[in-house]
Amino acid sequence: MRHSTFFWFVLPTATAMILFIALPIISVLLQSVHAPHQAVLVEVETCTPLVGCTVETTMDQEATKALRDAQPLGRFVGLDIFFDRGHLAVNEVKKIINNSNTWNEIFTQLSNLPFYRAMAFTLTFTFVVTPFVIIFGFFIAIGVNAISSYFKGLVIFFSLLPFVVTQLIGALVLFWMIDSRGILGSAVQWIASDPNLSLKASTGVMWLSLIIYGIWHAAPFAFVIFYAGLQTLPQDQIEAAKIDGASRYQQIRYIVIPHLFPLITFVALIQLMDNFRVFEPIVGFNASAHAQSLSWFIFNDLGGETRQLSSAAASSVLTIIGVSILLFPVLLRTWRDFREQT
């Protein structure tokens, strides 16, 4: 295809992506190094006879508005927002490291800072959910592959639901069951014979339920991918292994898993990126008192009465950095594939 033809074909989609993905990323970067203008203050001296003179400081509405209109981004503050208490909290971290003696102490104190608390949850969520999703997806795929084809369609239909349904809705549906008045919540209270056990009261229980939600939501994705992979199993190798007397376990261990291995890495990479941006379940579970994530920070900053754009932008940049780190292996893989092809 000629360069000029290619250009015209790609133009609409490229324009859309540049305008609404590339430029916003730049806009976020700019916003994150600017803070809102402070109000312009003026001192007004009012003198009344007998009482004397008082100096009052008031906000100059007009000047403030003019300044905000002239520079809507705000004033340049460099990396200050990144280092403030709501984000990386550099000063607080230094203090903690200097004043604490044991690692344990450092960790407990760090977990009081919002950013590090959110990171702790995000990373725990990402690195617990991802392996479980792969394990469950694998077993479901093996199982569905073995059942009578009469049921397969129905099983796949129900399996897809948790994945296809809106994340917020899936989270709510589960949350209403786990809620202390819901059916699962009451069941757990009954089993533990502790009528006060409640999701809302315990950070540990909340984390656990969010993780269970994450696995429930994403296991179907892994299942579908692995199930597709199982349809292309090398039958001759399986035959040969059977003739050599390999047990079922050995067939799975030495033929099926190596065959699925590229798919397992694919699911792992996608899941790491998706779980890192966990956010809807926190809204659905009403969990922000116990668990926060970077994405939730951004959402919270943007949605409040006072839209804190700069703070949201700084969190966004930190999220983008995190995603880039996780994305790096994917890019490496794509590059390798491309080199092999050409």
Next chain:
Amino acid sequence: MALRIDRRPISLKLLIYFLIFSWVIIAAFPFIWTVWGSFKVELDFFSISDWTYALTGERTKAEYGSPFTGKGYEGAWLDNYFWRNAINTFIICFFVVCTSLTIGTLGGYALSRSSYQYTFWLLVIALIFRAMPPITLVAGYMLPFFEWNIWGILPTTIIVLVAINQPFTLWMLHSFFQNIPKELDESAKVDGCTQFEAFRFVIIPAMWPGVITTGLFSFLLAYNDFAVTSMLLAENNRTMVPAIAAFLGTTYTEGNIMFAVAAVVSTTIPLFLLVMFFQKQIVSGLTAGAVKG
């Protein structure tokens, strides 16, 4: 030919069926439970005294004389104008799917037919864009949209969702177009067609399966979106998912949580039908990316 060795022992068979059956219950039960519960009053669905009330609907019977009531739906759809949110959702989904497929097929086709290095780099950039969480981009939209006074309206959100959709659409259509043999449009060009005519008369008739699958995923993205729609739409333009989130804020205090339950069930039904009718396409779309890589 079934070898004796292929036959699974009965115990293993039972175990497999048991495990798969449990998985189906785990996957489907929460939805069935919620659909059932959405026709009850709050004291039945969230029963403190006796969980069987949720099944039998004792309180619902006491209040309305029948174990089922449509009060939750009435409250959500009529009293809280959920029908407006539903209309907004369908406007957004329709235009997002149409626009992103139109510009996506053009781009995906060109990427699959050009053999220069830059196609690879374009695809890699699309992959990077795809990995950006939409909520981080939203932080970048806010200020310009406020400045230009285009915040809060449907067209803005449609364009934003189309753009966020593009990387994925491109990747998917790119791989579908690669499966359509190049000889088709080459021979059309030999017969005197321009590239666009070859695309119009030869490729378009052959591309529908791939386009339908990609369209399904565009629809799902637009329909399921929460981060973008909740931030970029004004209150009277809200779609269904952010409307449900807004219900939660008010209903936990007002005690009409059943409105939210009814709204959730109403929003799930189209997805239910979608999976039912397009199961094959969804499965093939999910695997298209994976098996290739």
